[in-house]
Amino acid sequence: MNNIIIGQYVPGTSFLYKMDPRSKLIALFVFMISVFIIKNLLHITILLFAVILILRIGGIQIGRIFKGLKPILFLLSFTFIFQLLFVKGDVEDILVDANVVITSINIFIFIGFFILWRLLRKVVKFRFLLFITFLVGSIIMFINLTPGSPLFNNPYNLVIYKQGLEGAVFIMTRLIVIVTMSTILTLTTKPTDLNLGLEKVLKPLKIVGVSTEIMAMIIAIALRYIPTLLDEANKIMLAQASRGVDFSEGKFKDKIMQIISLLVPMFIISFKRSDELADAMEARNFVPGKRRTRIHLLKWTSVDTILITVSLLTLSGVIVTRILGW
Amino acid sequence: MKLTTREMILVAIIPALMAATATISIPLAQLPAITLQTLFVFMAGLLLRKELSFLSMIVYIIIGVIGLPVFAGGTAGLGVLIGPTGGFIMAFPVAAYLTSLLKNVNILNNEYIKLFSLMFIINLIIYMIGGTYFMIYLEWNLISTVALFGTYIPGDILKIVAAIYVYVNIRSHVTYEYS
Numbered sequence: 058m059n060n061i062i063i064g065q066y067v068p069g070t071s072f073l074y075k076m077d078p079r080s081k082l083i084a085l086f087v088f089m090i091s092v093f094i095i096k097n098l099l100h101i102t103i104l105l106f107a108v109i110l111i112l113r114i115g116g117i118q119i120g121r122i123f124k125g126l127k128p129i130l131f132l133l134s135f136t137f138i139f140q141l142l143f144v145k146g147d148v149e150d151i152l153v154d155a156n157v158v159i160t161s162i163n164i165f166i167f168i169g170f171f172i173l174w175r176l177l178r179k180v181v182k183f184r185f186l187l188f189i190t191f192l193v194g195s196i197i198m199f200i201n202l203t204p205g206s207p208l209f210n211n212p213y214n215l216v217i218y219k220q221g222l223e224g225a226v227f228i229m230t231r232l233i234v235i236v237t238m239s240t241i242l243t244l245t246t247k248p249t250d251l252n253l254g255l256e257k258v259l260k261p262l263k264i265v266g267v268s269t270e271i272m273a274m275i276i277a278i279a280l281r282y283i284p285t286l287l288d289e290a291n292k293i294m295l296a297q298a299s300r301g302v303d304f305s306e307g308k309f310k311d312k313i314m315q316i317i318s319l320l321v322p323m324f325i326i327s328f329k330r331s332d333e334l335a336d337a338m339e340a341r342n343f344v345p346g347k348r349r350t351r352i353h354l355l356k357w358t359s360v361d362t363i364l365i366t367v368s369l370l371t372l373s374g375v376i377v378t379r380i381l382g383w
Numbered sequence: 384m385k386l387t388t389r390e391m392i393l394v395a396i397i398p399a400l401m402a403a404t405a406t407i408s409i410p411l412a413q414l415p416a417i418t419l420q421t422l423f424v425f426m427a428g429l430l431l432r433k434e435l436s437f438l439s440m441i442v443y444i445i446i447g448v449i450g451l452p453v454f455a456g457g458t459a460g461l462g463v464l465i466g467p468t469g470g471f472i473m474a475f476p477v478a479a480y481l482t483s484l485l486k487n488v489n490i491l492n493n494e495y496i497k498l499f500s501l502m503f504i505i506n507l508i509i510y511m512i513g514g515t516y517f518m519i520y521l522e523w524n525l526i527s528t529v530a531l532f533g534t535y536i537p538g539d540i541l542k543i544v545a546a547i548y549v550y551v552n553i554r555s556h557v558t559y560e561y562s
Contacts, residue, residue, distance in 0.1 A: 280399075
C-alpha cells in the first residue's frame with residue numbers, strides 16, 4: 058500500500074519530466090484556447106500529429122494515453138454515430154445512399170457474425186476495435202448482400218453526408234487532442250509539483266479574494282491524507298467483513314446498512330485525525346496565509362521558455378488563419 | 384478568504400475521504416451501481432458551513448484534474464471534467480453550498496422528512512445541471528436523457544437515506560457545523 062504512487066504520474070527521464078510545472082500549465086492553457094479557436098479539419102489534424110510527435114519524443118507509451126481516453130470512449134463513439142446519421146447537408150455532398158435490407162438469408166449470416174464476435178471477444182486485445190469492425194461489417198453486409206425475401210416492408214434508408222462525416226471526425230479529433238494534452242501533463246508531473254505550480258500560476262486570483270497559498274495548503278493536506286484514509290477504509294471493510302457484512306449481495310435495506318457500516322467509522326476516524334493534525338500544526342505556530350519557505354524550489358530553464366514561445370506562436374497562427382479564413 | 388487551521392483541515396478531509404472511497408461501487412440488480420460521490424457532497428453540506436463545503440468541492444475537482452483517481456469509478460484527469468458527464472461534477476460545489484445553506488431552514492417539524500425532501504430536490508438540481516450539460520454536449524433530446532439518468536434515481540434515494548442516517552449518528556461526535 059505504501060509503495061504505490063497515487064495519481065497518474067509515471068517516472069521517466071525525458072525532457073517533459075525536467076520542465077517546470079508552471080510552464081507546462083501555461084502552455085496547456087494556451088494550446089487549449091487554440092484548439093477551441095480552430096474550426097478547420099486540416100488544422101486540427103496537424104495539431105494531432107504534433108501531439109503524437111511530442112508523445113514519441115517524450116517517450117510516453119500510447120497505451121497510457123488510451124487509459125486517459127477510456128472514460129469518454131463510449132460517449133465519443135456515440136457522438137460520432139449521432140453526427141454521422143443526423144447531420145444533413147446538400148444533395149451533391151451525399152457520400153453513401155443505400156438501403157439497409159434485412160432478408161431471410163442475411164439475418165443468418167448476421168447471427169454467424171455475432172457468434173464469431175462473441176468468441177473472438179475473449180481472445181483479442183482491442184475489444185472496442187473489434188466491436189466497431191463487427192458493427193460496420195454487418196451494416197455493409199446488410200446493404201450489399203440481399204438475396205431472399207425482405208423481412209420488413211420498409212427498408213431503412215442510410216444516407217451519409219460529407220458534412221456529417223467531417224463534423225464527426227472534427228469533434229472527435231478535437232476531444233482527443235485536448236484529453237491527450239492534459240494526460241501528458243498529469244503523466245509527467247507529480248501531483249505535489251502540479252499543486253505548487255498551480256499555486257504560482259494562479260497567484261493573480263488574489264484580486265478576487267482567493268488566496269492560492271491557502272488553497273495549495275489544503276490540497277497538499279488532502280493529498281497527504283488519501284493514503285492514510287485508504288488504509289483506514291481497507292481496515293474497516295475487513296473488520297466489517299469479519300462481522301459478516303457482505304458488500305456485494307443483499308436486499309435494498311441491507312445495502313443501506315452496508316454503506317452506513319463503512320461510513321460512520323470512516324467519518325469519526327477522519328475527524329479525530331483532523332483534530333490531531335490541527336493541534337499539531339497550531340503547536341508549531343502555523344498561521345494560514347502567512348509567507349512560508351520551501352525545501353523544493355521550482356527552476357525555470359531554457360526549455361520552458363521555448364515551450365511558452367511555441368505555444369504562443371501556435372495561438373497567434375491559429376488566430377491569423379481564423380481571421381483570414383483559410 | 385480567512386480560514387483557521389482547523390477549518391483548512393476540515394475542508395481537506397472531505398476530498399480525501401472521497402478519494403479513499405472512489406473505487407467502491409455497490410452493485411444494484413439491473414440498475415447502475417452506486418458510487419459514493421454525491422453522498423459525500425451531501426455530507427460536506429451537512430457537516431460544514433456553507434463557504435467551507437463549497438471550497439471542499441472545489442478542492443475535490445482540482446485534485447481530480449491534477450491526476451488523482453477521485454472521480455466515479457476511480458477515473459481522473461481533465462478528460463472526465465470536460466467530457467459529457469462533467470456537468471455533474473461541476474454541479475457538486477453548488478449542491479454542497481445549497482445543502483448547507485438550507486439545512487437550518489425550518490419548514491417542517493419532522494427533521495428527517497425535511498432533510499430528505501431537501502436533499503432530494505438538491506439531487507434533482509445536480510441532475511438538471513449535469514443533464515443539461517450532457518444534452519447540449521452530445522445534442523441528445525430531453526426524453527432519452529431523462530430515460531438514461533432516470534435509472535440512477537433509486538440508487539440516489541438509497542444514498543440520501545444513508546447520508547441522513549450517518550449525519551444523525553455522527554452529529555454528537557462532530558461539533559464543527561456552527562463554527
